[in-house]
Amino acid sequence: MTENDKRPSMVIGYWMSDRKSQKLNWIEFGKVCRQHGYELVKLDLDKPLENQGPFAVILHKLTEIIARNDEKAIQIIDRIERYIKDHPKVLIIDPLDSVRTLLDRYKTYNVVLNTTLNNIDVFTPTFVEILSTNVKDNIKKLKNAGVTFPFICKPFVAQGTTYCHQMSVIFNERGVADCKPPCVAQSFINHNAILYKLYVVGDHYQMVERPSLKNFYASNDDRDTITFDSHSVSKSDSSSELSVLDPSESAKGSSIDPIKLHSIVKTLGSYLNMSLYGVDVVVENDTNRHAIIDINAYPGYDGFPDFFGKLIDCVMSRRAQSVCSKAYFEDSGFDTSDSSDEKKSRAKLNSINQYN
Numbered sequence: 001m002t003e004n005d006k007r008p009s010m011v012i013g014y015w016m017s018d019r020k021s022q023k024l025n026w027i028e029f030g031k032v033c034r035q036h037g038y039e040l041v042k043l044d045l046d047k048p049l050e051n052q053g054p055f056a057v058i059l060h061k062l063t064e065i066i067a068r069n070d071e072k073a074i075q076i077i078d079r080i081e082r083y084i085k086d087h088p089k090v091l092i093i094d095p096l097d098s099v100r101t102l103l104d105r106y107k108t109y110n111v112v113l114n115t116t117l118n119n120i121d122v123f124t125p126t127f128v129e130i131l132s133t134n135v136k137d138n139i140k141k142l143k144n145a146g147v148t149f150p151f152i153c154k155p156f157v158a159q160g161t162t163y164c165h166q167m168s169v170i171f172n173e174r175g176v177a178d179c180k181p182p183c184v185a186q187s188f189i190n191h192n193a194i195l196y197k198l199y200v201v202g203d204h205y206q207m208v209e210r211p212s213l214k215n216f217y218a219s220n221d222d223r224d225t226i227t228f229d230s231h232s233v234s235k236s237d238s239s240s241e242l243s244v245l246d247p248s249e250s251a252k253g254s255s256i257d258p259i260k261l262h263s264i265v266k267t268l269g270s271y272l273n274m275s276l277y278g279v280d281v282v283v284e285n286d287t288n289r290h291a292i293i294d295i296n297a298y299p300g301y302d303g304f305p306d307f308f309g310k311l312i313d314c315v316m317s318r319r320a321q322s323v324c325s326k327a328y329f330e331d332s333g334f335d336t337s338d339s340s341d342e343k344k345s346r347a348k349l350n351s352i353n354q355y356n
C-alpha cells in the first residue's frame with residue numbers, strides 16, 4: 001500500500017505563498033477541512049502532481065507565479081494546466097484563465113464594461129491602455145477615449161509583482177510624461193476618501209470600509225504628478241496624508257447601496273467565472289454612482305467573519321455543482337473532457353439554470 005492509497009478520497013491540493021498562508025492562519029483551515037471529510041495537502045510545484053494526488057479540488061493563489069512569467073514559472077503553470085486537462089473531474093478554484101484575466105487590469109475593466117451593471121448606475125471609470133512613451137500620442141489617445149484630468153495611472157499587471165501597486169495621479173498634460181507604460185489610465189472619481197471592499201467567497205460576501213485617496217481636481221500645468229503605493233493608502237491600518245480631505249471639503253459620507261453591492265456580486269461572479277475575489281468600489285460624490293475600480297483574485301479577506309467556514313462551504317457547493325453537471329452531460333453523451341464539449345455543456349447548463 002502506498003502513501004496515496006491510505007488517503008481519504010477527498011483531497012484538497014492547495015498552493016499559496018508561505019506569507020499568505022501564515023497571514024490567513026491556514027493551519028486552522030486544515031482542521032475545518034478534516035471536520036468536513038477533506039484532507040488539505042500543499043502542492044509541491046516542482047514535482048509532477050500525478051504523484052501527489054489524487055485531488056478532488058485544487059485551491060490556489062498562483063497569481064505571483066503566473067505574473068512572474070519566467071521559464072520556471074511557465075513550466076510550473078504548464079504542469080498544473082496539463083494535470084487539470086488530464087483530470088477533468090478535479091474542481092479548480094479558481095480557473096487559471098479567469099485569474100489571468102484579473103491579472104490584466106485592462107481586460108478586467110473591459111469585462112466590467114460589458115456587463116449589465118451600467119443599467120443600475122454601477123460603472124467602471126473611463127479608461128485607456130497606454131503602451132507607448134510618446135507623450136503627444138498619449139495625450140491624443142486619452143482625449144479620444146474620454147479619459148479626463150485628473151486620471152490615475154495603474155500598471156497593467158494587477159497582482160503578484162513588486163511594482164503592480166505603484167500608481168500615479170496625473171493632473172495635466174505636462175504630467176502625461178509621467179505615465180509608465182504598459183499601464184491603464186483611468187479617470188479619477190472623487191469619493192471623499194472612502195473605499196468599499198467587497199470580499200466574495202462563492203455565494204457569500206462581506207463589505208469592509210477602508211481609507212482611500214482624497215478628492216483631486218484637474219489643474220493647469222502647475223501641479224506635479226503624485227506617485228504612491230496603493231498598499232500604503234488603502235489597508236485597514238493605513239494613515240496616508242493622501243487620504244486626508246482638504247479643510248475646505250466637507251466629509252459627508254457617501255451612501256453605499258446594499259442592493260447595488262448584491263447585484264455587483266451576482267453579476268461579476270458569472271462574468272468572471274471566479275469564486276474567490278474582491279471588488280473595490282468607490283461612490284462618486286454628488287452622483288452617488290458606484291464605480292468599480294479594482295478586482296482582485298483571492299484577496300486578503302481581512303475582516304471577513306468565519307472565512308474558513310465560508311470557504312469550505314464554497315468548496316462543497318462548487319463540487320456538488322460540478323459533479324451534477326458532469327454526471328448530467330455524461331448521461332447525455334457529452335465528452336466532458338473535450339473542452340469544446342465542455343463549452344457547449346456550460347452554455348447548455350446556463351440556459352437550463354435560467355429556468356430554475
Ligand SMILES: O=P(O)(O)O[C@@H]1[C@@H](OP(=O)(O)O)[C@H](OP(=O)(O)O)[C@H](O)[C@H](OP(=O)(O)O)[C@H]1OP(=O)(O)O
Pocket residue numbers: 020023061063064158159160161164197230231234235278280294296297298299300301302
Ligand atoms: O495581504 P493583503 O491583505 O494586503 O491582501 C492583498 C489584497 O489586499 P486587500 O485584501 O484587497 O486589502 C490586494 O488587493 P488590492 O489590490 O490592494 O486592492 C491584492 O489582492 C494582493 O494580492 P497580490 O499580493 O498583489 O497578489 C493581496 O495580497 P496577498 O496577501 O493575497 O498576497
Ligand SMILES: Nc1ncnc2c1ncn2[C@@H]1O[C@H](COP(=O)(O)OP(=O)(O)O)[C@@H](O)[C@H]1O
Pocket residue numbers: 125152154158164165166167186187188189190195211212213230231233234280282293294
Ligand atoms: N478611478 C479611481 N478614482 C479614484 N480613486 C482611485 C481610482 N482608482 C484607484 N483609486 C485609488 O487608488 C487605490 C489603488 O487603486 P486600485 O485600482 O485598487 O489598485 P490596487 O490593485 O493596487 O489596489 C484605491 O484603493 C483607491 O484609493
Ligand SMILES: [Mg+2]
Pocket residue numbers: 230280294
Ligand atoms: Mg485595490
Ligand SMILES: [Mg+2]
Pocket residue numbers: 158159294295296
Ligand atoms: Mg488590486
